[in-house]
Amino acid sequence: MEGPIPCGVNDISMYKGGFDGSVKDKGALYYKVKDSGFVGVPKQLTTTRYAHSKEMKELIARAKARQESFNSRMSRFNVLKSRFRHGKGTQKRLDLHKSCTEAVCVIVHYGMENGSPLFEV
Structure with missing residues (x-):
């Protein structure tokens, strides 16, 4: 569990562990999984x-x-x-x-x- 996070923070920022879209937190989901659902993020998750x-x-x-x-x-x-x-x-x-x-x-x-x-x- 993480938070609370103020409203207005988009998914990609949360994914990267920051509030402005930059990679902030080395423990963020960005480093743990790969997700093709986020446009502009080079990492890819297994999707169908x-x-x-x-x-x-x-x-x-x-x-x-x-x-x-x-x-x-x-x-x-x-x-x-x-x-x-x-x-x-x-x-x-x-x-x-x-x-x-x-x-x-x-x-x-x-x-x-x-x-x-x-x-x-």
């Missing part, structure tokens, strides 16, 4: 390609579906499903949003370890 075998395409589809299953579990908590309006002042709101997000992650993770795991890829 025409030349892939049926089995590879199914594996990629299952991995994407597994991530969406996790995202769905997170969004079941209304505090993360809609606009966050708790707290007064920007910093207090960011702190509360971080706490809520971390709490939901812990609850979802607990459920995954105790009877409701994500399906295998």
Whole structure:
């Protein structure tokens, strides 16, 4: 988990670990995976390609579906499903949003370890 990040930061900046699109953080996702979904980023992730075998395409589809299953579990908590309006002042709101997000992650993770795991890829 990372954040909270102020609104207005685009995906490529987040991917590179900075707020202005430059590479800032050596621990950023930019250095850990390669993603062809970002225009202008030379690194490439394994995405479904025409030349892939049926089995590879199914594996990629299952991995994407597994991530969406996790995202769905997170969004079941209304505090993360809609606009966050708790707290007064920007910093207090960011702190509360971080706490809520971390709490939901812990609850979802607990459920995954105790009877409701994500399906295998």
